Amino acid sequence: MSCFPRYILISSSRRDLSCLEGCMEQVLRKMRELCDVSDSSVNELLGCVSRCHFPRRSVLVREGVRSGYAYFIERGITRSFWVVDGVEITTSFSTEGAVVFSMDEVYYEQPSEEYIEALEPVEAYAIAVDDLRRLWSQNLELANWGRIIHQNEYRRLHRSHKERLTLPAGERYAEFCRQFPEVCARVQLGYIASYLGITLPTLSRIRAQK
């Protein structure tokens, strides 16, 4: 089990929106791919976020804790994982434009069961979980956006589950590379192996075969 260097930097002045002009570009680009959101809703969202930075290997969300924040990834890549009996199990990767948060915290108001860590230096926008919940409950456009994100996550998980049960390891890896070429290129092998449910040596051998 790795040990985590720990610092979280959240810019102090939540109300200084000057830095937001022309910001959240990746996040907003991704949002517009998913659904229509009016400028006023976007502004509501922008009013709640603070820019922040996470060095490589730092932890955004920790097991057993309520971090209090969700994060929109503007630059960099993160992984979510469980630690079970000292073994890390990667459950997802998130890149530019994605939202990462603890489902336990946001949906169930409980401490997170997962970790989220930065695999590269991450530029992000933090939003307080309370603010996110409030926006989702009050603003229909943002609620729909949240729902679509969640539905897509469910679908990814559903399909990955299907693949786990039907495809041998090599084909699952090929499928992963096809679906997430970005992630495949930027992330080290051990994390992908863990995501696919195989060991690092096995994945290495699979790659050697071709």
Place this chain on the structure above:
Amino acid sequence: MSCFPRYILISSSRRDLSCLEGCMEQVLRKMRELCDVSDSSVNELLGCVSRCHFPRRSVLVREGVRSGYAYFIERGITRSFWVVDGVEITTSFSTEGAVVFSMDEVYYEQPSEEYIEALEPVEAYAIAVDDLRRLWSQNLELANWGRIIHQNEYRRLHRSHKERLTLPAGERYAEFCRQFPEVCARVQLGYIASYLGITLPTLSRIRAQK
């Protein structure tokens, strides 16, 4: 691959609500466990449903088709499954009080990728997918109820995925029996084996060990 005897009976008179008095008991009981829904919202829902019956082994939702309906299970049990290369993979069981539908149809307006079949004779209430979508988009209470159902499904899947990656087959079976004793008792072994990602002979041997 099994072949399906097929008849779907939906009572013709959608507007005859007399049969609904004291009806949907199991469904409404389950709903109240999850969240608060006012009588007027419940009535909105009741106004859209029709009682229907599915014999054992009949199919509620078929792959490649838009069934046009979601179903509230009042009595009986269903399974959802994929057919991949002629092999059935069970992804969930639904009992009294549950809602079953094709995610592809309701969320993505596409033909279903899954089958849903009755494992026992099923008494259900059918709602047109269009009506369900409309209710969810217009009624905040019902929308929240839908969201909670979806979140719980996500969580179940997330955890089952975790178990698949960390526990050996025998412990996964034990965990399944602990979490779903009802289902465990009512459903035949092959479906449970398929849900757990092991073969029927293997599950039979696991049980013989204790």
Place this chain on the structure above:
DNA sequence: AACTAAATTTGTCGTACATCAAATATCGCC
């Protein structure tokens, strides 16, 4: 650029579970 730590490859061996097949038990239905 060099030094160190981390990631990946490669090797050997063990095992949990799959596959195929046949025998027995159970259950749905008339």
Place this chain on the structure above:
DNA sequence: GGCGATATTTGATGTACGACAAATTTAGTT
């Protein structure tokens, strides 16, 4: 209540992948 179909058990054999460990390559830090 009994018959026929279906579900479960049991057996023999194979294999994909895991576990552990050492060698080699790659990459991060000064």
